[in-house]
Structure formats: structure tokens, C-alpha cells
Amino acid sequence: MRAGRRAPGRVAVHLLLWGYAAVALLPLAVMLLNSLRPTSEIFTAPLGLPLSPTLRSYARVWTEASFSTYFLNSLIVTCGAVLLGTAVSATAAYALARYDFPGNRLLGAYLLAGLMLPIRLGLVPIFYLMDSLGLIDSLLGLTLLYAASGVPFCVFVLSAFYRSLPAELDEAARIDGAGEFRIFGQIMLPLVRPALASVMLFQFVPLWHEFLYPLVLLRSDEKFTIPRGLSQFFGEYTTDWSALFAGLVLATAPLFVLFVLATKQIIAGLTAGMSK
Amino acid sequence: MVQAGELSTPRRSRTPRAAHAGGRSRHAPRWRVLAVFLLPAVLLYSVFIVYPLLSAFDYSFFEWRGIRQAGFAGLDNYRDLFGVYPYDRQLWRAFAHNALFFAGTMLIQNTVGLLFALLLFRYGRGKRFLQAAFTTPYLVDPLVVGYLWSLLLNPTFGPVNALLEAVGLDSWALPWLGDTRTALPVIIVVNAWQWVGFPMLLFSAALAGIPAEYHEAARVDGASAWQAFRRVTLPLLTPAIGVVSVLTFIGNFNAFGLVYAMAGSTGSPAGSTDVLGLLFYRVAFVEGGVEAIGRSSALAVLMFVFIFGVSLLATSYFRRRERMLV
Numbered sequence: 382m383r384a385g386r387r388a389p390g391r392v393a394v395h396l397l398l399w400g401y402a403a404v405a406l407l408p409l410a411v412m413l414l415n416s417l418r419p420t421s422e423i424f425t426a427p428l429g430l431p432l433s434p435t436l437r438s439y440a441r442v443w444t445e446a447s448f449s450t451y452f453l454n455s456l457i458v459t460c461g462a463v464l465l466g467t468a469v470s471a472t473a474a475y476a477l478a479r480y481d482f483p484g485n486r487l488l489g490a491y492l493l494a495g496l497m498l499p500i501r502l503g504l505v506p507i508f509y510l511m512d513s514l515g516l517i518d519s520l521l522g523l524t525l526l527y528a529a530s531g532v533p534f535c536v537f538v539l540s541a542f543y544r545s546l547p548a549e550l551d552e553a554a555r556i557d558g559a560g561e562f563r564i565f566g567q568i569m570l571p572l573v574r575p576a577l578a579s580v581m582l583f584q585f586v587p588l589w590h591e592f593l594y595p596l597v598l599l600r601s602d603e604k605f606t607i608p609r610g611l612s613q614f615f616g617e618y619t620t621d622w623s624a625l626f627a628g629l630v631l632a633t634a635p636l637f638v639l640f641v642l643a644t645k646q647i648i649a650g651l652t653a654g655m656s657k
Numbered sequence: 658m659v660q661a662g663e664l665s666t667p668r669r670s671r672t673p674r675a676a677h678a679g680g681r682s683r684h685a686p687r688w689r690v691l692a693v694f695l696l697p698a699v700l701l702y703s704v705f706i707v708y709p710l711l712s713a714f715d716y717s718f719f720e721w722r723g724i725r726q727a728g729f730a731g732l733d734n735y736r737d738l739f740g741v742y743p744y745d746r747q748l749w750r751a752f753a754h755n756a757l758f759f760a761g762t763m764l765i766q767n768t769v770g771l772l773f774a775l776l777l778f779r780y781g782r783g784k785r786f787l788q789a790a791f792t793t794p795y796l797v798d799p800l801v802v803g804y805l806w807s808l809l810l811n812p813t814f815g816p817v818n819a820l821l822e823a824v825g826l827d828s829w830a831l832p833w834l835g836d837t838r839t840a841l842p843v844i845i846v847v848n849a850w851q852w853v854g855f856p857m858l859l860f861s862a863a864l865a866g867i868p869a870e871y872h873e874a875a876r877v878d879g880a881s882a883w884q885a886f887r888r889v890t891l892p893l894l895t896p897a898i899g900v901v902s903v904l905t906f907i908g909n910f911n912a913f914g915l916v917y918a919m920a921g922s923t924g925s926p927a928g929s930t931d932v933l934g935l936l937f938y939r940v941a942f943v944e945g946g947v948e949a950i951g952r953s954s955a956l957a958v959l960m961f962v963f964i965f966g967v968s969l970l971a972t973s974y975f976r977r978r979e980r981m982l983v
Contacts, residue, residue, distance in 0.1 A: 394776050394780075397776070398773070398776060398777070398780070398787050399783075399787070401773070401791065402786070402787055402790040402791065404850070405790050405791050405793060405794055405850070405853075405854075406790050406793060408794075408805060408806070408809060408850075409793065409794070409797070409805075411809065411816055412805055423814065424814050427814055427815060427816040427818075427819035428816050428819050428820060428823065465701075466701075468697075469697040469698040469701055470698055472693070472694040472695070472697065472698070473694060473695050473697070473698035473699065475694060476691055476694035476695050477695075479683060479684065480683060480684055480685065480686055480691065480694075481683035481684060481685045482685060482686070482691055488695070488699070491699075491707075492698065492699070492702060495702060495706050495707075497965070498706070498710055498961075499911065499960075499961060499964070500706060500709075500710075501911065501934075501937075501957070502710055502713050502957045502958070502960075502961045503706070503709030503710045503712065503713050503957075504709075504713075504937075504941060504953075504957065505713065505716065505941050505949075505950055505953050505954055505957070506708070506709035506710075506712035506713050506716060506954075507705070507709040508941075508942075509724065509950075510704075510705075510708070510709055510712075525701065525705055526705050528701060529701040529702050529704070529705035529706050530705070530706060532698050532701060532702045532706070533702070533706075536698065548683075551684065552684075555684065561686055561690045562690075562693075565694075586796075589798070590798040590799065590800070590914070592798075592799075592800050592913070592914045592917070593913055593914070593934075593938070596938075597938075597941075597942055608798060608800050608914070611800060611801070611804065612800065612917070612918070615804055615918075622808065622814065625804070625808060626808070629801050629804060629805050632798060632800075632801050633796075633797050633798065633801055636796050636797075636798075637796060640796060
């Protein structure tokens, strides 16, 4: 009786879960497949498959719609900001976690407060700040802003990692006569490398996607990042659907590649850190 | 922030020395060393984050003529938001849409996320694949998701309506994003499509933390599957439900990219999808006029106070519920 009631229930569960997996993945598959079909084909057969796939739309989007420029700009701004933000946080978190000085607690709370504050609240003042610094429509301005926005999170995570390192490590090095910068660079920093990798990845994704700040701070086409360029492009290529789909794929592909490459690295890093 | 907790706890709990290292034995270096370590981060953070945030409060209490500060205005900018056309209407409308967005997301995304977590809990082969499939959309930029779905839902060339017509549901082939009645619900569903993997993962982790004896005890006592869920599992999920609710609230009230991509900066059609994020952007940079700085700053401060205040209240509410469990 019980087993009899369970069997159809289990079939329903399988159907629901695998059915939803299709719902989750199909739109992305349609995006990819339609980018390989000419627009005329998409319009006449919205549900068709790419019978003679072509990369022509990608070529058009990459050069004509200047996605190559957007791509490079996004790469410069995001990588620059992640590296700068992580670098300054790695040193600050170290000082907060391992050094004794008056105001340590207060400074730590000051830096961590940013975790709870929405940086959008400062959008208008940031606009005028950038204006007065001559950093409107500038990749440098965006990089500095992004790097600063990563500081609270990085300091939060990294100082926890520094704190977990045994005190004997730097004490022994100090007795051996190593300077503070050497202790940091050659002993401490290598030990938190797994945390550095995770922290960099977690910063990368939201910065790669950030749209509001580029919308407000960037003016000219040759400075646009991918999301900003995409919004421009969707206004200009409204009827060229093949190109629109190709643009969406190009905007999405880097993160998929990054995640496929990085997931293993991060899991390896985390487990290495735990088994010490 | 969730990730941060996950990252730091395993290491800390494994090294009992951690607390000791943070104590008296710490080194006190010279000021010059400290400055080299601390100044870059403190400067960067103070100039580009703290100073603008404090300025936003300051700006909101002044009268503005373009970019010139004209004089102390007290609460005038705040009053204008509620009393001057068109903000008096748009503010409440946008707020109502955000509230609906939140309610709809809790109802659809988080309930479905919990359901998937429960169904996957003891699922055999394919569990990993299913989890990965459900979470894949949240790797995609919300802006890309918005543009993608606006193409998919296009009434003439979109595959969604073509599919509905192909299976005989012609009457369901609606202009989804062009109708004031369907546009906001569609945006809520698309948003849920993107994020459903997130509550699922959090609930899965919470379920894995419930001791198996509890379920067995419930079964031995003769509880039905529903009773066991209602009386045992659900109360024990309170902390996870709290985290998911608060993060959903914060996310929904800050919505921008997805709505911008699907409905433009005005929340078309006819403002039926306008949300606070879009309104703020318009007041500040599109249609604010000479009063833009003061009014948009006032709106930013109001949004911050509301989102932060509600999040704090909700967090303490869920903490109390948690304590009642023990």
C-alpha cells in the first residue's frame, strides 16, 4: 500500500526537478543557438535550430558594435579594481589582525561598516566628486571606486584568516631578525593565498556586472564597459536579433569560463587551508 | 557576507590558538610600518566610499540651484518628495511595486527554492547536476537576463509565445511586457528564475545540519510527512528562513539592472513596473531639474533608512524566534 502510493509520487518528483532543470537552462541554450542563426531565420522560425550555424553575428558585434572595446575596458577596470582592492586590503587586514596599536578596534569597525552601507546611497556625491577630480568618463575613476567598494569585504574575510595563523610564526621570524615587511610578504601572505583567491573571485563577479555606476559616470562609447555598452547596443540594434543574442553571449561567456576554471582552484584552496 | 562566514569558520574552529593570537601576544610596531600597511586602504575607502555616503546625508538637508548649494533647507527636500508633483505619486507607486516585488519573490522564488531543497535532500543520482542547473542563471548578469527575457517574451518574434501557440495555448500568448497588468508579475518571475538557486543552496545547507534523529523520532511517533515537515523541519529552518528573507528584501528594494533592461528607466508600460531604484536614477540624473541633488539625496537617505531599519528589525525578530526554539 505504502510503496504503491510512493511510486507515482516519486515519478512526479523526477518530472518536476528535471522539468525545471530544462526551464533553468533552455533560455540560455536559446540565447546561444539563436546567436548562430541569421536574424531572418529567427524571425520566420522562432523555435528553430541553427541548421547552418554561422559566426557572422559575432564578427559584426565584436568589431562594428565595438564589443572588443567594451570587453577590454571591462577587463581593465575589473581586474585593476580587484587587484588594487585586494592588495590594499591584504596589508590593512594584516595590520588589524596581527598588530597591537591604539585605535585598532575602532579602525577595524570603521572599515567593516562599509559592509552594511549601500554604496548606491553615495551615487550623486560620487558623481560630483569624480567631476571635481576630472575622473568623469574615465576608466581610472571607475577602477578606484570599484577597488574602494571591495575593501570592507576583503578586510573582513582576510583579517579572519590572518587571525587564525599561530602567533609563534611571526614571533619566531622576529627573533631571527626578519623585518616587518619581510614577515608579511614571505611568511604571512603566502599562508592566506587560498583566501586571497576566493576574495578576488567574489569581488570579480559583481564588479563585472556593475551597471549603475558606468551608466552615470561614463559618457563616450570608447570608454564603455560591457554592461554599459550592452544597454547602448540594445537601443541601436533593435531589429538585428542575431546580433543581440550574440552580444548577450559575449557578455556572459567570460564569467562561465572563469567559474569553470576557478571553482576547482577555490575548492582546492579552501580544503588545503582546512587540513593544515 | 554569507560566503565570508563560510570561509572563516572552518579555519577558526580548527585552530583553538586563534583567540590567543588575537590577544596580548601581539606585536606593537612603529608608526611608520603601520602607516604603510593601513593608509592605502583607509584613504581609498574614505575618499570613495565614506565621504560620498556622508555627503549624501549632508546634501539632502540643503537647497540646491543646479550644482550650487543655496542654503540650509531643513526637511524641505524630504517634504518635496511627498508633496510635489510628480514625485508624490511616483514615490508611493514605486514603493508599492517594490513591496509587491518582495512579496512575490518570497512567495514564488523562496517557496520553490525550499521545495527544491527538500526534494533534492535525499535525491539520488543527478543531484549535483540538478543543483548546478538551478543555480546556473545566477552567474548571468541581471542586465543580460533582463534583455534576454525581453527578447524571449517578444509578442511577435519571441520563442515563448511561439511555443505557447505551438502547443495550442493561443490565448496565453500575451504581450507579456507590454501590458500593465502582466509586466510586473513577469519581471518577478524572471527575477525568481535567475535567483531560485540561491535559497535552494541555503536551505539545502540548513537541512543537512538537522540531526537525522529528529526525523526518525517524528516517524516513530507516527507523524505524517507533512506533520514532520510542519512541526520539525520548518521550525528548525528558522535561521535559514531569516537569512533568505532579509537578503531577498535588501536585493528586491535595490533592484535596478533587471528592471532597467526589461522596462527602461521609466518602468514602462505606463510606469507599471517603476521601482525605487529607477525613480532615484531619474530624479538624480534624468528629470530632477535644478533641485535634483537635494531631492535625489533625500530619496537615497530615505531608501537607506528604510532598508537598513527593516533589515535590522527583521534580523532581531528572527533571532528571537531562534532562541524560542532552544
